[in-house]
Amino acid sequence: MTIPLILDTDPGVDDAFALALAVASPEVSLVGVTTVFGNVSLGSTTANALRLLALLGREDVPVAAGAARPLVHPQARLSSAHGSDGLSGFAHTLPEPTREVDPRDAVTLMRDVLVAADRPVTIAAVGPLTNVALLLAAHPSLRSRIGRIVVMGGGLDGGNITPAAEFNLWCDPEAARRVLVEEDVPVTVVPMDLTGRCAVSAQWLTALAETSEVGAKLVGLTPDYLATYRRFLGWDGMVLHDAVAVAEAVRPGILKSTRFPVDVECSFGPARGALVVDRRLESREHLGVDIALETHVEGLREFVFDRLGALGQAD
Template identity: 70%
Template sequence: MTTRTPLIIDTDPGVDDAFALALAAASPEVDLLAVTTVFGNVPLSATTVNARRLLALLGREDVPVAAGADRPLVHPHPHRARYAHGSDGLSGRSDTLPEPTRALDPRDAVTLMTELLAAATAPVTIAAVGPLTNVALLLAAHPWAREKIGRLVIMGGAVGGGNVSAAAEFNIWSDPEAARRVLAEERLPTVLVPLDLTMRCAVDLDWLGRVEAAGPVGAALVGLTAEYQRHYAQSLGWPGLVLHDAVAVAEAVRPGILRTTRYPVDVDCTFGPGRGATVADRRRTEVNREYGVDQEQAVDFALDTDLDGLRQFVLDRLSTL
C-alpha cells in the first residue's frame, strides 16, 4: 500500500489558489490534513470564507480550515490584489459557491499546524501559496516543528523580475520580513516556485474550456476566473491565465515534476524599489565559498518543467472532480 504524503496548504484564496486546492483534493498521493488562511489577495476574512466555500465545492469539508495572520509581521500591507482577483478574491463570485456546513476551526492557523505536526507520524509537506507570515510565526514560536516538516513548497519570488513591482513577486512583497525569516534563516528542505516558471505555465482558453466541460466542479472553478482572465490578458498579451499556486501544489503532490536549481537566497527588506525581491546568488559555488557565502543556506528554485506535461497533469486531475 502506497503511503500518502501528509499535506497542509497555507493559502490566501485567490483564483489560482482555488485551482491549487482543487488539485490537492483530486490527488490521491496526498492526505490533505488542513487548510490555513492568511491575508494577501484580499483581507483574511475573505480568504477564510473563500477557502471554506471552495472545500465545500470540492466535497472536502472533512478538512479543517483555520484562520491565521491578518497582516504582515512588521509593516502594513500596502495594497491587495483586487486588480487581479476581484473584490472578493474570486472575481466577485465567491457567493456562487456552496455555503460551508463545517464551522471554522476554533484554533488559529499556527496552533492547528503545530498540533497536526506534533501528531504526525510521517514528514509533513507544507505548501505555502500566500504571504509567508503564518509559516514564519510557526517556525519562530515552535522551532521543534522543523523536525516534523518534510518539505516546504512555496509559491513566491522571482529571479528575472517581479509582478507587483519591477523586482518583487506579490507573496514575498506582501511580507518581506516573514519571507526572509523562512527563506534566508531557516534550514529546511525548500522548493521555491517563482514567477519565472509559473508565468511559463500559463494556460489558454481551450485548456480552461476542457476543465469547464469536465463537470460541475470544473465549471464552477472556471466561473471564478473572469476578473483574473481580464488581468492576465493584459499581462500575457494573449487570452489565458496563470495558475501560479497550482504549479506549486503540483510539486507538493508529485515531487520532481518541477526541475530545480539550488541557490543561496536573500530577501530585500529595505524600502527602496527592490523591497520584497528574492535575491538568488547565482555565482559559482567556488566563488561563493571564497566570499564566505553559506552554501547550506540555500533553497531549490523551480525554474523548469515539461510545460505541456504539467498542464496535462493538472487538467487530468481536475477532470476527475
C-alpha cells in the same frame, strides 16, 4: 504511503485551482488548510477556503484562520487581479459551507498536525509567508517534522506587483526572509518565472469546464483574473501560479530544481520584497533553497487538467 499536506493559502483564483489539485491528488492527504491575508482580507480568504472545500466535498478538512497582516509593516495594498471578493466577484456561486472555521488559529493547527503526524509533513505555502514564519519562530523544535515547504513566490528576473518583487514575498518581506534565509528547513521555491511559462489558455479553461460541475464552477471564478492576464500575457489565457507549486508538492520532481543561496530585500527602497538569488554558483552546501527552474510545460498542464477534470465525476 500518502504525504500529509497542509495548504497555507490566500484564496485567490489560482489558489482555488491549487486547493482543488491538492484534493484531487491521491499522493497526499490534505490534513489542514490555513488562511492568511494577501489577495484579499483574511475574512475573505477564510470564507473562500470554506466555500471551496464545500464545493470539493472535503469539509472534513479543518480550516484555520491565520495572520491578518504582515509581521512588521502594514500591507500596502491588496491584489486587484482577483476581484473584490478574491474570486472575481463569484464567491457567492460556491456552496454555503456547513462547517465553521476551526477554533484554533493557523499556527496552532499547524503545530497540532506536525505533532500528531507519523511521517514528515509537507507545507505548501502559496500566499504571504507570515503564518509559516510564525510557526517556525514559535515552535522551532518541530522543524524536523516538516518534510519540505513548497513556496510559490519570488521572481528571478523581476516581479509582478513592482518591477522587482513578486506579490507573495512583497506582502511580507520580513516573513519571507525568515522562512527562506534564516531557517534551516528544506524549502523549494516555485518562482513566477516558471509559473508564468505554464500559463493555460482560454481553450484549456473551456475544456476543463466541460468535464464536470466542479470544473465548471472553478472556471466560473476566473473572469477578473483572466482579464488581468490577457493584458500581461498578450493572449487569451491566465497563470495558475499556485497550482504549479502544489503540483510539485503532490508529485515531487515534476518541476526541476537547482539549489542557490538567496536573500529577500527588506529595505524600503524600490526593490522591497525582491528575491535575491545568487546565480553565480550553485550551492553545494546545505545553505540555500531549491528553486524550480524547469518543467515539461505541456506535461504539467496535462497533469493539472487531468486531476482537476476528474473532480466531481462519477466513479
